[in-house]
Amino acid sequence: MIVKPSAPLEQLPSDLDCDRLPQHVAVIMDGNGRWAKERGLPRIMGHRRGVDTLKDLLRCCKDWGIGALTVYAFSTENWGRPMEEVQFLMTLFEQVLRRELAEMIAEKVRIRFVGNLTALPASLQREIARSMEDTQENKEVQFTVATNYGGRQEIVQACRAIAHKVKTGELEADAIDEALFERHLYTHELSSPDLLIRTSGEMRISNFLLWQMAYAEIYVTSIGWPDFDREAFHQALLDYQKRDRRFGKVR
Ligand code: FPP
Numbered sequence: 001m002i003v004k005p006s007a008p009l010e011q012l013p014s015d016l017d018c019d020r021l022p023q024h025v026a027v028i029m030d031g032n033g034r035w036a037k038e039r040g041l042p043r044i045m046g047h048r049r050g051v052d053t054l055k056d057l058l059r060c061c062k063d064w065g066i067g068a069l070t071v072y073a074f075s076t077e078n079w080g081r082p083m084e085e086v087q088f089l090m091t092l093f094e095q096v097l098r099r100e101l102a103e104m105i106a107e108k109v110r111i112r113f114v115g116n117l118t119a120l121p122a123s124l125q126r127e128i129a130r131s132m133e134d135t136q137e138n139k140e141v142q143f144t145v146a147t148n149y150g151g152r153q154e155i156v157q158a159c160r161a162i163a164h165k166v167k168t169g170e171l172e173a174d175a176i177d178e179a180l181f182e183r184h185l186y187t188h189e190l191s192s193p194d195l196l197i198r199t200s201g202e203m204r205i206s207n208f209l210l211w212q213m214a215y216a217e218i219y220v221t222s223i224g225w226p227d228f229d230r231e232a233f234h235q236a237l238l239d240y241q242k243r244d245r246r247f248g249k250v251r
Helices: 032-038 043-064 083-106 122-134 151-167 178-182 230-242
Strands: 024-028 067-076 110-116 142-148 195-198 215-218
Touching: 024 178, 032 043, 043 067, 043 083, 043 230, 067 083, 067 215, 083 110, 083 122, 083 142, 083 195, 151 178, 195 230, 215 230
Parallel strands: 024 067, 024 195, 067 142, 110 142, 195 215
Antiparallel strands: none
16 A cells, blocks of 8 residues: 655646656666666666666655655566676665665655565675665655566466465465455555656566556656656656546546
8 A cells, every 4th residue: 555655745847737646656777788888888887877866766756746666676587697797786786775774764765675585695685674674664655676576477476375375275266366366466565556667768568567567657768767867757757647547448
């Protein structure tokens, strides 16, 4: 359940309707590598810069009254990248968590990690556990980081958990419906995203939140993630507010 942030909305651009903001925004933060390459920098510099972009977007969600932000930080497929880049990302996640935890607590942000977390380095798992525990009472923004996450993997683990309950007699097979299935997903405490933003131009969802995206509005921008600033987010929200969301019905 998402609680609307209590922050004053003065900073919301005047052409946005505060009653028609998405409650939950999901982001595929793509284009860090290309951003770096275009500047003659190593790919990892794009990821470093991407952290600043993410911090600003999180703050912007709080300022503008958007209660949930979910980002795709590392997919189950990303292990196939060069080992140095994978190691860099794991270390970066850990450093960022350690560095930003106090501010997240102060800003009343609740952080969650979703994905197969047991495969992550032990020191990162400890930081993740600490950050989730220390922010669990926070209600301003629900910030979810998909790490070692895959939409198919999430669905398979939900099926496995449900099958186990049926096998042990805890659950009747006929009791399985959409609501029950959703309760077995990593994101069971959140509503589905209203808006999916993908930076850097690719028109695909890349195994991100496959179940939850059923009725998300999709916005793709050619801007690379490190350059996705408040104005770019503003444009995404303006576009979202033009959409006619019918959820398969007619008006
Ligand atoms: C995709 O760009 C980006 C990633 C795989 C990593 C994104 C991670 C961050 C911005 C750090 C977030 C940190 C925390 C703690 C949540 P890409 O490398 O696929 O870019 P390319 O398509 O141009 O190669």
